[in-house]
Amino acid sequence: NAGVTQTPKFQVLKTGQSMTLQCAQDMNHNSMYWYRQDPGMGLRLIYYSASEGTTDKGEVPNGYNVSRLNKREFSLRLESAAPSQTSVYFCASKGRVQYEQYFGPGTRLTVT
């Protein structure tokens, strides 16, 4: 099992450009999450999906959109990137165990 995979690993964007971060899990988990991690801020929840077909806003949703394409895949889209969106983005999934989330390797995004 690959667990949680994310693409791309690195990306540099110019202000105003758009892009989609891809995430997939092969553990048959219902719940999936997108976080951003910034120095001194820890992991902050952007959006989550409790099940296929549902999405909900997290702590910092502004400037982002998500799509739960199917049970395996959950994508994060930046429509018009801003320098404040420079961060490391992590996707995670959770099964029935309430306390354990499995994280992907992260995408390092720089917006200039």
Next chain:
Amino acid sequence: QKEVEQDPGPLSVPEGAIVSLNCTYSNSAFQYFMWYRQYSRKGPELLMYTYSSGNKEDGRFTAQVDKSSKYISLFIRDSQPSDSATYLCAMRGGRRALTFGSGTRLQVQP
């Protein structure tokens, strides 16, 4: 004020030392308390969890939760250079998502 507060460190200790990592929180609804370990340029991995108050031991690691004080701790005995990482506390109450601390960077010197 953040819901979960964690000293960012860095914390530098010699090999073999006992390490104490701590978080405080303000939300009484939190019931699950977790510690995640994150190596440099990797995603976090679950290290330990505790449900409600009490202690839990796993090898060299001990997690403690004191709900009356809203304070959780992770102790690492006989610390090793391979323990060098960032340790994030995380908590969950009625919401579906976890609330994370900002992480403490630990460096164990050989």
